[in-house]
Amino acid sequence: MNQAYYALVTLQAFFSDRFDGRKDRGATAVEYGLMVGLIALAIILAVTFLGGSLEGLFDEASEAIGGTARPEGE
Template sequence: MKNTIQQFLREEDGVAAIEYGLLAGLIAVGIITAATTLGTDISSLFNKIATKLNGIAVN
């Protein structure tokens, strides 16, 4: 029984899986943050262009 517990404590497969899961989660958060920021910037840019085009069309 003692050998089984020691072997379980030395095994690192589960630890690696958890680390990969955390890494994937952090990458996903980074991608979501970047996409949100980029989407906001692009939306702002298109709104500026639309405003200028409306000003040209009215004149």
């Protein structure tokens, strides 16, 4: 999870440095679209790569506190 956070912070720093020197200092719709797309991509990748391990972690935590894991077949 820290890697995703660091990637987003790095991306924000890159865009911040990139656009600080501009005279208009305003981001256009294209630039906002690129940022939203990259953030969405980062979220999709994080969910894809961490989904299985997070599922197992929550199942283990649920069983450790006396809860029941998801029923078989789900």
